[in-house]
Amino acid sequence: xxxxILILLSIILIFSCTKKISTKVxxxxxxxxxxxxxxxxxxxxxxxxxxxxxxVTGSKIKSGxxxxxxxxxxxxxxxxxxxxxxxxxQKIAVEESRLKIPLLxxxxxxxxxxxxxxxxxxxSASWDMEAIEKGARVAxxxxxxxxxxxxxxxxxxxxxxxxxxxxxxxxxEDPFLGAKIAAARVRGFQGKDNNLADSLTILAxxxxxxxYGAPQAGRDxxxxxxxxxxxxxxxxxxxxxxxxxxAMSVMTSFNELDGIPSTANKxxxxxxxxxxxxxxxxxxxxxxxxxxxxxxxxxxxxxxxGLMAIKAGVDMDMQGEVYFKYLKKxxxxxxxxxxxxxxxxxxxxxxxFLLGLFDDPYRYCNEAREKRLIYAPEHLEAALDVAKKSMxxxxxxxxxxxxxxxxxxxxxxxLAASTxxxxxxxxxxxxxxxxxxxxxxxxxxxGDKNVFFAEGCKTSGDDxxxxxxxxxxxxxxxxxxxxIGENWEWSGEAASRTSIQIPGVQTELLEKLKxxxxxxxxxxxxxxxxxxxxxxxxxxxxxxxxxxxTMGGKAITQVLYGExxxxxxxxxTFPVNLGQVPIYYYAKNTGxxxxxxxxxxxxxxxxxxNDPLFPFGYGLSYTTFEYSDIxxxxxxxxxxxxxxxxxxxxxxxxxxxEEVVQMYVRDLVGSVTRPVKELKGFEKITLKAGESKTVSFxxxxxxxxxxxxxxxxxxxxxDYKLFIGGNSRDVKExxxxxxxx
Numbered sequence: 001x002x003x004x005i006l007i008l009l010s011i012i013l014i015f016s017c018t019k020k021i022s023t024k025v026x027x028x029x030x031x032x033x034x035x036x037x038x039x040x041x042x043x044x045x046x047x048x049x050x051x052x053x054x055x056v057t058g059s060k061i062k063s064g065x066x067x068x069x070x071x072x073x074x075x076x077x078x079x080x081x082x083x084x085x086x087x088x089x090q091k092i093a094v095e096e097s098r099l100k101i102p103l104l105x106x107x108x109x110x111x112x113x114x115x116x117x118x119x120x121x122x123x124s125a126s127w128d129m130e131a132i133e134k135g136a137r138v139a140x141x142x143x144x145x146x147x148x149x150x151x152x153x154x155x156x157x158x159x160x161x162x163x164x165x166x167x168x169x170x171x172x173e174d175p176f177l178g179a180k181i182a183a184a185r186v187r188g189f190q191g192k193d194n195n196l197a198d199s200l201t202i203l204a205x206x207x208x209x210x211x212y213g214a215p216q217a218g219r220d221x222x223x224x225x226x227x228x229x230x231x232x233x234x235x236x237x238x239x240x241x242x243x244x245x246x247a248m249s250v251m252t253s254f255n256e257l258d259g260i261p262s263t264a265n266k267x268x269x270x271x272x273x274x275x276x277x278x279x280x281x282x283x284x285x286x287x288x289x290x291x292x293x294x295x296x297x298x299x300x301x302x303x304x305x306g307l308m309a310i311k312a313g314v315d316m317d318m319q320g321e322v323y324f325k326y327l328k329k330x331x332x333x334x335x336x337x338x339x340x341x342x343x344x345x346x347x348x349x350x351x352x353f354l355l356g357l358f359d360d361p362y363r364y365c366n367e368a369r370e371k372r373l374i375y376a377p378e379h380l381e382a383a384l385d386v387a388k389k390s391m392x393x394x395x396x397x398x399x400x401x402x403x404x405x406x407x408x409x410x411x412x413x414x415l416a417a418s419t420x421x422x423x424x425x426x427x428x429x430x431x432x433x434x435x436x437x438x439x440x441x442x443x444x445x446x447g448d449k450n451v452f453f454a455e456g457c458k459t460s461g462d463d464x465x466x467x468x469x470x471x472x473x474x475x476x477x478x479x480x481x482x483x484i485g486e487n488w489e490w491s492g493e494a495a496s497r498t499s500i501q502i503p504g505v506q507t508e509l510l511e512k513l514k515x516x517x518x519x520x521x522x523x524x525x526x527x528x529x530x531x532x533x534x535x536x537x538x539x540x541x542x543x544x545x546x547x548x549x550t551m552g553g554k555a556i557t558q559v560l561y562g563e564x565x566x567x568x569x570x571x572x573t574f575p576v577n578l579g580q581v582p583i584y585y586y587a588k589n590t591g592x593x594x595x596x597x598x599x600x601x602x603x604x605x606x607x608x609x610n611d612p613l614f615p616f617g618y619g620l621s622y623t624t625f626e627y628s629d630i631x632x633x634x635x636x637x638x639x640x641x642x643x644x645x646x647x648x649x650x651x652x653x654x655x656x657x658e659e660v661v662q663m664y665v666r667d668l669v670g671s672v673t674r675p676v677k678e679l680k681g682f683e684k685i686t687l688k689a690g691e692s693k694t695v696s697f698x699x700x701x702x703x704x705x706x707x708x709x710x711x712x713x714x715x716x717x718x719d720y721k722l723f724i725g726g727n728s729r730d731v732k733e734x735x736x737x738x739x740x741x
Contacts, residue, residue, distance in 0.1 A: 030358070031349045035342060037099055039072075043345045044327050046075040049106065049284060049318045052089070053079065065089075069103070070096045073324065075348065076104040076316065078152075081113075081429060086147030087365040094361045102352055102361035106150035106205070109428050110169055111135070113142035115379040115550050116423050116430035118390040119491075119527055120155065122546030124171040125568040125619070126389035127660045127684055129184045135386050136188020138379045139428075140202045145373040146429065147364050149355050150203040152251060154185035156238035157208055160584040162572065163218025165495030168425055168527030168547075170213060172571025173584045173616060175234050176679045179241035182206070186245035194246035197356040199363045206242040208253030208286060210268055211235045215255060218581070219496045224255040229672065229707045231257070234586075240277055248281035248351055252314060254289055261296045263289045264305070269313030282347040284316040285309065291320040302326065307336060315344035375434070380551055387555035392544040392568035393620040394532070400519045400540040402562025402622055403479065405446055410477035411439050412456045412470050412513065413484050413506070415525050424527060424547025425492025434550065438483060438523070441553035445561060452476050459487045460504040467512055480513055481560065482539075483523040488547060491527025500578055501531045507538075514538045523556060529574045533613060544568070562622060567658035567684070569619035569727065573612045580608065585616035585728040586675035617662050617679075617727035623653030623689065630724050630734040637720075637738045643699040647724045647732060651687035660684045663697045664723040664731065670716055671709035677728055697724070701738065717741070 035043070045068075052065055068074035069092045080086055086105050094100045111117045117135040126132065136154070143151060155169040158178050171181040189204040190196060196203065211231055215222035226235070243250075250273060253262040262268055263285050273279045290309045291302055299305035306322035307330055317323040330336040356363055373379075393401070403409065415421050416439045419432035436444075443451045456470035457463060474480050484506040489495065501507070513520055522539040524530070525547055535542065543566065548555050558564045575583045590603040594610050604610055626649070633644035649661055663681035667674040681697045699722070704715045717740045725731030 027350065027353055030353055031346050034099070034101065034349055035345055038345070040328050040331060040338065040341070042072040042099060043341050044323055045071075045073040046101065046345045046348045047316050047323050047327070047341070048074055048321070049076040049078055049316050050074050051079045051319050052077055066092060069093050072097050072099060072101070075101060076106065078106045078318070080105055081107055081143070081146045081148050083147045083365045083367045083370045087362060090361050090365065101349075102357035104150050104203075104352065105148050105364070106152060107143065107148050107428065108153070108426050109139050109143045109148065109151040109202070110153045110155065110426035111424070112139045112383065112430060112549060113146060113148075113428045114374045114430060115142060115383050116427055117383050117386050117549045118552070119168045119424040119547045120170055121168050121172060121527065121571065122390040122548065123386060124177070124181055124571040125392050125544075125546070126386060127177070127569055127682060128389050129180055131386045131389055132181055133184040133188040134382050136185045138382050140189045141200045142374055142379065144200045144202050144364055145366070145370045147370075148202060149357070149364050150205065150249070151189055152205045152207060153189070154182055154204065154242060155207050156182040156242055157211070157213030158235050158238060159213030160572075160582040161214065161218045162500050162529040162575070162581060163497050163578075164213065164215055165220060165425075165491045165497070165527065166493055167213070167529075167572065168491040171238070173573065174571065174586070174679050175237040177571060177682070178238035182238040182242040183245035186242050186247045190246055190248070196248070196354045199356070203249055203351060203355065204242070204247045205249040205251050205284065206239055206247045207251035209239060209250050209262060209273065210253060211257050212253035212255050220494050221254045224257050229711070232707050243273075243277050243279050248354065250279065250281065250283050252283065252285050252289055254286055254292065256296060261289070261293050261298060263314055264293055264298060264308040264312050266312040274313065282315045282344075282351055283313055285314055285318045285320065287318050288320040290314070290317055290322045303330070306330075310336065310340050310344065315347050383549050384551035384555055387548040387551050388559055388564040390546060390548065390568050391555070391559050391566050392570055392618075393566040393622075394542040394544055394614055394618075395536060395539060396541045396620055396622070398519075398540060399622075400479070400521060401543070401560065403521070403560050405561060406450060407446070407479055408450050408452070408477045409442065409446060410474040410480045411442055411451055411453045412474065412480060412482045412509070414455050414458050415485060416453065416481070416483035416523075417455065419553070421488045421525055422548055422552035423550070424488050425495070430550060436553045438553040438556050441557040442481070442560070445557050456509045457505050459485070459506065462505055464505055464508070467509060470509060471512060471516065474513055474516055474518065477518065479519045479521065480516075481521045481523060482510055482513060483525065484510070485525035485530075486527060488527075499531075500528065500575075500581075502535065507534055510535060510538050521560070523560070529572045531575060531577050533576055536613060544570075562655070565622045565655050565657045566619070567621060567660070569617050569660045570614055571616065573616050574614035576608050576611075576613045579605070580612065583612050586678055588673050588675055611729070615727050615729040617660070618729070619660070619727070621653070621655070621657045621659070623651055623655040623657040625657070625659045625687070625726060626650045626652045627725060627732050630722060630732050632722070632734060632736060635736050637699060637701060637736055639701055639738075639741050641701070643736060645697045645699060645722055645724065646694050648692055648694045649685065649687065650692040651689055654689055656686070656688045658684055658686050659726060661695045662725060662727065664728060665699070665704065666721040666723070667704065667706075667716070668719045668721060670706070670718070674706070677723060679728070699736075704738065
């Protein structure tokens with residue numbers, strides 16, 4: 001009987017593989033059947049991506065764009081959304097052009113389309129992969145319903161640089177967590193089974209390839225320079241995870257790496273991405289990055305830059321018009337093999353076939369569906385859920401929080417009354433007029449008569465004229481809620497800072513309010529880690545809310561009043577001051593580490609501690625959690641074995657709550673120096689007051705692998721430390737070994 005079962009299983013497996021091969025062959029045949037009909041001009045038309053001004057007006061078409069589409073000179077559009085608008089453009093492509101090839105429509109749907117979720121850095125603080133994936137799923141559904149089929153997300157750049165404004169778009173400093181989040185977002189956009197033919201999925205685009213998150217001096221677009229080992233072990237894993245999750249497009253980065261701009265970097269785009277990582281999708285540039293290679297100084301002119309880009313592996317030129325202007329002549333002059341153009345066009349056409357656009361070019365153009373799905377109640381509920389889970393309680397002295405309903409509350413700060421700031425940068429099609437502010441939501445929950453408001457001051461500038469009214473308003477209240485931080489424009493692309501303190505005179509206002517001797521809750525809105533040393537001294541409680549999105553005002557209110565117990569944990573380290581930057585939990589030891597008894601000659605500052613203000617993984621709750629010692633299933637991890645590490649976590653407080661249990665490992669001796677800690681596992685658990693739960697982690701040899709002295713990838717025998725706790729600093733500790741093979 002077993003023999004027949006094995007034979008049957010073998011037949012099923014062979015049939016399945018044959019079917020997959022057959023499907024792939026059919027797809028390639030379809031692609032080639034179109035390619036064989038194309039002129040070189042039409043081929044190049046599939047390799048360009050032009051912007052409409054639909055993001056600005058929603059209806060007006062950029063001058064010349066219609067003729068480009070009609071003539072087959074433009075096969076892809078960005079910044080055009082709404083069914084009415086995209087249908088208008090698609091109709092020109094498939095009914096008026098010679099070959100009737102459908103258009104791709106791309107847009108920066110970063111953390112929501114119409115229903116805006118918290119900024120990506122905020123979402124990452126939830127440590128909740130299911131919630132993050134759902135956020136991307138909702139974004140995909142609404143974007144697809146609005147006529148889009150391509151998002152320029154997820155942004156998976158690891159960064160330890162809070163001065164860089166684009167940390168707001170990423171998942172923080174850790175490669176392990178970043179990889180998990182990258183995969184979750186790809187699944188959300190493209191669907192769990194990567195069925196792009198589903199008209200409510202959209203094409204994900206992994207960006208920015210590669211190492212864009214490490215700009216020197218924290219200045220956007222600046223040079224990136226790092227060792228190859230650091231690149232492979234720290235910066236590459238999230239890109240790799242996104243590709244393995246099935247992402248079918250990748251965007252080049254603006255920066256150079258090892259002296260070569262990404263857009264001309266054959267090692268990155270061909271050798272690594274395609275040959276080693278097995279990527280089969282299309283590569284698109286970032287906005288005009290081919291043109292910018294002239295500024296980098298690796299190309300004398302745009303024609304040379306375009307030649308370098310296509311030879312490196314770039315399939316599509318975003319907005320720069322370099323391919324359109326120069327590729328045809330370069331083929332005619334014998335400078336470029338047309339085969340490279342054919343390969344690029346195949347990849348673009350393949351994606352369009354996978355999206356089902358050749359079967360039905362209007363599959364994303366259903367006005368009734370658009371009306372039904374935009375701001376659907378379940379989407380708003382999901383945005384509220386993620387917003388609450390993203391918030392991080394940084395301080396709560398004397399249990400000032402949660403607030404009690406009916407208390408008289410003074411709400412102070414420009415940001416409290418703002419809806420636009422709740423959306424943050426890259427708000428896509430989000431509409432702040434649709435929303436309610438934090439102030440409005442607090443009033444709705446606590447009653448108008450119990451809430452007093454004064455702006456106090458703006459988020460920037462030195463105008464103190466509102467201080468007096470803010471102080472008199474605060475005197476009437478039992479507690480003060482001061483909403484401060486950065487204006488939304490102070491983070492995101494081209495928003496780097498040389499200071500990461502709270503701008504303007506907001507902290508000065510906090511000092512004045514402190515003198516009233518009333519409990520003060522600071523609610524933070526910002527898109528990066530900040531220097532909060534002064535605020536931490538002055539405030540009784542601090543709640544990090546990031547930019548929380550469409551439902552942000554309600555989410556902040558529910559957390560402040562204990563309707564939801566905060567559970568977020570930081571995914572970037574918050575320094576004591578800017579002088580500590582870059583500061584991150586997986587740093588390496590030195591030959592003279594801080595713990596030496598020598599009072600002077602060791603790696604330290606003379607004016608500040610080495611430790612951060614708030615470490616990676618940190619976040620408080622309205623309850624408290626107690627960790628048992630770690631129990632290991634064995635003290636030795638064999639080459640093909642597995643260890644189980646168990647820890648019991650008890651909720652020792654009065655509130656039900658969630659805790660992110662984190663596991664870290666340290667390789668004590670390696671052929672190259674190793675980090676003092678590396679995140680290798682986490683689990684988010686829910687515990688009722690007084691409840692305990694045992695959390696179990698598996699440790700396998702592949703989790704300990706790194707690029708060794710000879711740059712081979714694998715593990716080494718030796719001694720390891722294992723840490724489990726509620727953040728990267730406050731942990732239980734034990735040891736294990738891996739034997740010689």
